[in-house]
Amino acid sequence: MSARGLALDGVSLRLGSFALRDLRLEIGTGEVLVLLGANGAGKSVCLETIAGFHRPDAGRILIGGRDVTAEPPERRRVGLLLQSFALFPHLSAAENVAVGFRGRNHREARRAAEALLARFGAEHLARRRPQLLSPGEKQRIALARALASRPELFLFDEPFSALDMETRDALRDELAEFLRRSQIPAIFVTHDHTDALVLADQVAIMERGGIVQSGRAAEVFARPAATGIARFLGVENLLDGRLEQAPDGRLRFAVGGAALEVAPLPASAARAGRPAIACIRAGEVRLGRHRAAPPDAGASHLEGRILSQRSLGPLCTVTLDCGFRLVACLMARDARELGLAPGAVVAAQIPSDAVHILPGEALG
Template identity: 40%
Template sequence: MTHSSTGRASTGPAGTGPAGTGRAEPAARGVRPATGVSFAAKLAYESVWHSFGRGADTLRGVSLTAEPGEVLCLLGPSGSGKTTLLRIAAGIEAQTRGRVLLNDREIAGPSVFLPPEKRSIGLVFQDFALFPHYTILDNVRFGLTALSAAESKREAMAALARVGLEHHAGSYPHILSGGEQQRVALARALAPRPAVLLLDEPFSGLDSRLKDSVRAETLSILRQSRATAIVVTHDAEEAMRMGDRIALLRDGRLVQLGRAEDLFQKPANLFVASFFSELNVFDATARDGMVETPLGPFEAPGFAAGADVTVAVRLTAIEAHEKDGGTEARVISRRFLGDSEALELAVSGAEVPVRARIRCGALSPGARAVWLSVRKSDVLVFERRADSA
């Protein structure tokens, strides 16, 4: 379920939902009134470890801070520890070691463990988990049991108006689309005005055509609510679209933290680079500040002569043309992708086909022998390590 925890929240349903469902007058067409503004808080993890019993560690010394009012995206593959971090912050899971602090006040640590309802932290789960036998209004009122019926109804209607669904207050979840259910879950989490809002892959269940619009709406709502937000995703583009900063995790460790442009332009290693771009990867040896690859020589500043390196070339860095000049290649396959084409190319010295993503129409329909040039700003050179893939 969607868990909203503040001093006013309850921990679970007991029988039926809040009394009364009525409707409020809808807002003027096209205008969404703002819900009450949260007091944004700083949430910090200090050297947090976690494991399930005697199994492998799911988190390994993660130190990370979400600043007041920012949207921080936790990015990484399955099993990297993203959701575990959210559950620890919400109080659903306890860390093995380390501390969690809210505005520099310890809420989970060796001697302190605040229950979820005392943390002023809201959590939106991946599946929305709306109660099917509650109306939309009662779903949103669920965490407001410390308020009077009139006050909880007013707060819930304001939250629904903020997400544009006040006209569905008396409806039941089954009549709503996936995108509408997501917005109800968000309204329910925001209604108690949490200082921090946690969202666990909130768009993963949506049709791909809906994702862009619902994601943009959600980001707008987060900005206006001013709550600090931590969003879990495995989609790098989604993280770049939403996050003020991105924390990339791998095997329970924080690999790199920064703005989207930092992680894209200055990745810490090959793993980071490959998470944000499709790459052609070549092993090479640095000599005189240069490396030689099947696509030509490239600069490798900072590497000692004889150093083993990995050269990564983004697919979009390669341009193909039919005029003689550059690296000679032969087209193996060609896929039309709308505004671009995906090529597989045979290149002398390359053990596997070189891949490229080129502008549609750059090559004539029957082109087979082509020449390649590479945009050097999209070539990355890393120290070669066994775990860098």
């Protein structure tokens, strides 16, 4: 168990008909864990349990190496940032921050708060009431307030969910920079994948009160552990097929008359004849006018007829019929240069390591 950061050691909790089931997590110093999940998956309850608002029925919670399972929230040293940042509306910005400086007299706390605000470039906001602050200013005050209480862990519960996309992007970048510099570990609860992609070192995915997958962010996004997770993460291509042994002895994934090259599978999964699901992110599929190279083990080369295409501003998604339905995503400029149009036949190339196999699964 890490000496710093956070560790959840088999935390379980029953709350009416809802339950947290055997949560196990470890976050090191300076690491950001993004907790993803649909509404009602238990992300917020998990966060509240770590903050000390629910007492687990079983398991231990360690913050900075201390066992805080039995401690009330005020002794856990966590900085909590909630939707819209929850600044105290009856206090000025500086007074909000001063609340974080506990155990000092009023004047000292006030002076410390103003010094901290200056570090956030917000000294001019000291006397302002929260309702007169912009979202960006609120975030800075809320971070300063949390930092004032010298937290050993930050907990974010969808702080951006009430904001428009532009503001959200700006605040997310600012927060990522802040977390990188503060080196305080953090859990960030969201159902926005972008939050995970920008902020996360680790990602954990919750479903019905349990963590169904966790790991490095890139790894989880590239290799979801089950079709449900793949769907939740927005994997564009979930192909229903089976593993087949080719004459040369290699395994391939057979779907709709095509055979896709796959990266070598672990021995337990590599059984020919088994039904399986292949996950392929649309961004991994490369389109060209002609089949580029002779077949090799590094990539599959297919041809497909364009069924439809959709512009997403800078990006463009194209749906092909390759004997199965394949969605590819490319830059708008590349799509234009290829002269893509419905009905046209194009070549598609799928790197074998982009084909993530879920053996023994079938689409419901």
